[in-house]
Amino acid sequence: MDNLWKKETGRADYVNLFSTSKESSVDMFVELLKMQQTRKDNQQSTEWRSKGNEFFRQENWEESLKCYNKSLCFAEVGTENVALAYSNRSACYFHLRLYNQVLIDIELAKNAKLPDRLLPKLEQRKNESELMKQLMPMFKREEKSEPKLSYEADKNIPCMANVVEIKYNEKFGRHLIAKCDIPVGQTVLVENDIPRIRDKTSVCYTCYRLHLNCMACPNCPDVMFCGVDCMNRNETHKLECGTFFPHIQLEGKMVIRTLLLAITRFLDVDKLMQFVEGALLKKPEALPTSLNDPKSKYHFFFKLSTSAPYAEALDDAHHFYKMAMNLPKVSSLFESARKKRFLMHLIAHHAVITKCNAITAESQVYVANVSSLLNHSCAPNIMSHCVSSFVYGETKRPIKKGEQLFFNYSITWASTICR
């Protein structure tokens, strides 16, 4: 960590963190990445629809749904391609007997320039679905319940049960302790709204729930949302939409996503710099005492462990910095030399935190703030699960008052269930 957050002698600017000799190769890498950027394109939308039709003829509803969703993502807004994708998706749901989903997609198709020639067919499907819904109420799809804490939430850290507390000592650093005896099968951590990347188009890009009637982002072909609410409240996507961001590998995406989160928390770079410099002055083990608002959540992330190998993270950080500076919103915010130097250090800091704390499972990576404080044991008493947008910790063995909560990193990595 030699140069991280180091300033130039006698000056307010941070030192240049990255090797100038690697500058051109990093630039070339980012230029190649930018070439992969995609846009709304009806030709691609039509190609995906044709592939979907092929699977549909083979009665492979799952694959045809994937293709129709792709077709929807590429469809240019205001054209009949949008309506055709919804209409075709409704036909798949009809065969899957998901009649509620059929009816929702038919409405979406009708509101999206559906060609008149298709209206009678859709009306017929709608009537049949309504009839089937009445005749067969057992086809009602049950919503999965969300994980809930088995105890009351801690007043200041609401994702943690009030039977657990955060402690610090030299040997274990920050860790979690049981405040009373806790039996097996109790949910003591439920974290939501955490930095996360999930490369799966069938889930909502904001709430990560599987939603069968997703709509595409109107400005890019890369992401889908479960509805207008999730589309509007996704502040970070507004900064990455329509760029090469979807083509960055998972870890890079995570580092840049946490930067975008920080930007949306503070909006003004000077305020972000002020916050970071204040947080750096605090003891390494100091965490915010509350996790009740977006700024304290970022503060918590910022103070997570940074014990990962710095040199390795630094090389990656150089690439991530260049990628971030190629996002138009980021380059316009960090326009001066002073702010660019600050950004280098902030990205390197996020890269080290990610290396040290991120959990990768299937096609996703996340940093769960409080769960990151759990230490490793080969005989853990906590198991971590990940369900839609939630990461939760459940006791797997009885824990006595005063005992530390442990989980097994390798088991968690291998067995985290992501649905």
Ligand SMILES: [Zn+2]
């Ligand atoms: Zn959503």
Ligand SMILES: [Zn+2]
């Ligand atoms: Zn978008």
